[in-house]
Amino acid sequence: MLKKIIKIEKKVQAVYQRVSPSFYPKSKERINFKKNKAFLKNLFFNYLKIPLGYLENKSMLEFGSGTGEFSINYLLWKMKADLIELNPISIEKCKKYFKKFSKTKNFKIINKSIFTFKSKKKYDFVSSIGVIHHTNYEQAFNVKAKFLKKNGFMMLGIGNAAGMFQRNLQRYIIYFLSDNNEQNSYNLVKYLFPYFLRRAQKYGRRTLDSIIYDNFINPKDHHPTTKALLNLAKKNKLKLYSSWPPIIPTFLNNSAQNFNYDIDDYKNVLSINDIFSMIHNADDAKKLKFIEKKTYKDVQIFNDLTMLINNIGDKKLPSITSLSRKIDKMSKKKSLSFLDSTNDTKLNYSNFQMELVKLLEILKTKNIKKLRDFLKTTKVLFKGNAGIGMNYYMFHKY
Numbered sequence: 313m314l315k316k317i318i319k320i321e322k323k324v325q326a327v328y329q330r331v332s333p334s335f336y337p338k339s340k341e342r343i344n345f346k347k348n349k350a351f352l353k354n355l356f357f358n359y360l361k362i363p364l365g366y367l368e369n370k371s372m373l374e375f376g377s378g379t380g381e382f383s384i385n386y387l388l389w390k391m392k393a394d395l396i397e398l399n400p401i402s403i404e405k406c407k408k409y410f411k412k413f414s415k416t417k418n419f420k421i422i423n424k425s426i427f428t429f430k431s432k433k434k435y436d437f438v439s440s441i442g443v444i445h446h447t448n449y450e451q452a453f454n455v456k457a458k459f460l461k462k463n464g465f466m467m468l469g470i471g472n473a474a475g476m477f478q479r480n481l482q483r484y485i486i487y488f489l490s491d492n493n494e495q496n497s498y499n500l501v502k503y504l505f506p507y508f509l510r511r512a513q514k515y516g517r518r519t520l521d522s523i524i525y526d527n528f529i530n531p532k533d534h535h536p537t538t539k540a541l542l543n544l545a546k547k548n549k550l551k552l553y554s555s556w557p558p559i560i561p562t563f564l565n566n567s568a569q570n571f572n573y574d575i576d577d578y579k580n581v582l583s584i585n586d587i588f589s590m591i592h593n594a595d596d597a598k599k600l601k602f603i604e605k606k607t608y609k610d611v612q613i614f615n616d617l618t619m620l621i622n623n624i625g626d627k628k629l630p631s632i633t634s635l636s637r638k639i640d641k642m643s644k645k646k647s648l649s650f651l652d653s654t655n656d657t658k659l660n661y662s663n664f665q666m667e668l669v670k671l672l673e674i675l676k677t678k679n680i681k682k683l684r685d686f687l688k689t690t691k692v693l694f695k696g697n698a699g700i701g702m703n704y705y706m707f708h709k710y
């Protein structure tokens with residue numbers, strides 16, 4: 313098993329050492345530093361619910377720290393970090409980067425693979441961002457869990473099979489059409505997916521080559537389903553603590569006293585959000601604005617009713633007539649239409665399915681021009697975000 317893992321690891325490294333996967337243009341270094349700082353702060357604190365003050369003096373083990381653009385934040389949060397990175401070129405860049413943006417010496421960078429790193433030490437936090445889907449993710453997950461202290465937290469940034477479906481489909485198209493020729497692949501990506509590349513450069517802030525090599529030329533990109541990930545967690549005595557995007561559904565309503573069930577056991581329920589990840593094509597802010605407007609009146613009517621029956625004893629008792637008027641309003645207006653706010657998703661999903669069928673028909677003909685013309689017309693497929701590149705999970709070791 314290890315032999316097979318090392319073999320693919322070498323192939324991945326051969327690509328990375330030619331074109332670094334996290335190469336940000338030098339001219340944008342300072343602005344990227346600020347943006348990455350804001351990103352990681354929001355990720356850990358707002359999304360994954362870890363108070364940053366809690367991290368002070370905690371030990372951190374990170375696998376695949378790359379050139380350190382994200383890892384530097386662990387130093388700024390006063391963690392004691394051991395960073396394991398296989399690519400010596402990235403390590404050199406990382407050291408310079410740390411020196412430029414931090415004064416601390418509270419870190420070690422070790423030039424090892426996830427699978428050859430040895431230590432007796434266990435850590436409060438173990439992390440990896442965008443790394444283990446480029447190797448055997450099951451084994452890498454087990455290694456990460458092994459180095460975690462009891463009550464420690466494991467952070468995992470990884471593409472999920474649903475969120476990555478559209479990107480994996482792009483890879484499929486390129487592999488299908490390129491006859492295993494790297495130059496063909498490179499040219500085809502530029503020809504077929506110019507919109508995706510422009511968008512990835514704008515929001516991911518990496519160079520064009522960095523994106524093409526990491527996403528398409530890289531020979532290993534293997535993403536777990538939500539279910540597979542939860543099974544791996546259970547085997548390693550880990551419980552889901554938080555995630556982004558959230559996967560714990562909004563319809564849970566038990567009293568806080570009633571916690572005699574384990575949400576991690578409901579793996580199908582926790583997979584529901586995957587459908588949104590698969591067809592995700594517009595920023596949440598757009599969706600939120602739309603639903604906010606649509607629900608404005610309904611929520612008003614709903615709140616009027618609950619407030620009327622509220623604070624009884626300390627206000628004039630509302631009449632039965634005013635109460636029934638409010639109840640009437642609720643039923644007449646067919647309010648609570650906000651419960652249908654996922655209709656848009658249903659529509660997007662059926663468009664998406666039709667576009668998939670059409671795509672395969674054209675792909676069979678290997679007519680690249682026709683394919684490019686078709687891709688210009690799709691409504692959902694490869695549009696906007698084209699799914700979600702990364703999911704972030706925080707697990708807790710019990």
Ligand SMILES: C[S@@+](CC[C@H](N)C(=O)[O-])C[C@H]1O[C@@H](n2cnc3c(N)ncnc32)[C@H](O)[C@@H]1O
Nearest residue numbers: 333334376377378397398399425426441442443
């Ligand atoms: C896509 S980059 C992500 C880098 C960084 N975490 C980030 O998010 O910017 C993946 C990194 O993982 C490293 N890597 C890949 N396989 C590895 C392994 N088996 N052991 C250690 N590092 C590995 C690569 O060399 C590369 O620096």
